[in-house]
Amino acid sequence: MSCTSNSVFRVSSNPSINLKPSISIETKFNPFHQLPYSSKPTSRFQIKCTIRKIRERLSTVKNTQKIAEAMKLVSAAKVRRAQEAVINGRPFSEALARMLYHINESVQLEDVDVPLASVRTVRKVALVVITGERGLCGGFNNAVIRKAESRIQELQKLGLDCTIISVGKKGNAYFSRRMPSLFVDRFVEGEGFPTVKEAQTIADDVFSLFVSEQVDKVEMLYTKFVSLISSDPVIQTLLPISPKGKVVDAYGNSVDALEDEFFRLTTKEGKLAVERLKVGKRSELELHPLLEFEQDPVQIIDAMMPLYLNSQILRALQESLASEVAARMNAMNNATENAVELNTALTMVYNRKRQSKITEELLEIVAGAEALRPLD
């Protein structure tokens, strides 16, 4: 809708039309053959609407910008907390991994049957898919779901049956739509920060499925926190547990926690920066040759396995949360920048329209006055 006025002298906002005003005007004022329109710097299409509409749009964009910026700051704070949660959980998983290894070594000598490490021929696979709770996080949830789909296709091509345990509202919504063709065992919804209790429910579910031989292998799909800008959905084999306590992913590559680098969100010179810390390989504590087992080694391993499962799942939940929040921070950052750009473009157009309107009115007035002046 182009700007038009009711007066005889039409002012069009289309810059390509050369205006030929009447002679009386030309003598008095600068001819406006071409409205001083430079091509708009960033917008790809012309903004054509009335001044009032532009004003409304401007206020909407300003509001959106404020909201996006607030969300970005909140997410930045959350990333820090999520990273700290991951760091706080490290001593536990490290100590557990080490002890598991040692105890397994000493137990190798006997013929011990550990239910959670039993390797069976795989016919059915359970896949725990960890997605986010809310949206506005860029491509985060989509990446996870796409990876899940591709893994399901792979497994089906190998002729293996697949069960899904979906964690997170976004994944739940997706998989519930896929229900008839895909068997979903359970939907889990988290609230806020992942707690041990949540990890426990998932662990119990997985445990019962595996031990009752309903599934022969359990894999977990979560997003690994690689850096503030990038995150990576990875698939990790939860069960059967490899006797060394080492963690492998679906393709047999080691994704051991002990070999991890992890990132810390800090501030450097007032700007957000990311620090990389390599997990120091602690010196392997020698297993005391006289280590007594208070109970049967089998009982002890039985007690350790649920702990191990729990800590693995909790760590995956925490990393997924950290990636989701980092993705949201990036998305909101981009949104803020876009809003600023849009703001500038709109303000430019608004001012031009406003000025041309003023010029119009001035011309009308002067033309009127001129017309009324008696010809000399």
Add this chain to the structure above:
Amino acid sequence: MTLNLCVLTPNRSVWNSEVNGIILPTNNGQIGVLPNHAPTATAVDIGILRIRLNDQWLTMALMGGFARIGNNAITILVNEAERGSDIDPQEAQKPLEIAEANLRKA
């Protein structure tokens, strides 16, 4: 000779300092651990851990796990641990009644 006690849960470290002795609830009953205890590995049952510190006994509730007693260093790995001083008896009363009711129904 003091004993270094470390109680770890999956999301935080509950205790990491020196103590004089502890009483640990295991699957086979309660065991007391004093400095220079023989190295032992044991499963921990759901129960109360008593910590002796400067002639005072402190309590901590443990939700089951695993403990390793090394060379004057005890590492306890549990699913959840709560210090006695952090537990509010009023708040805990209601879940207790609910749990007892459930137990009677079962």
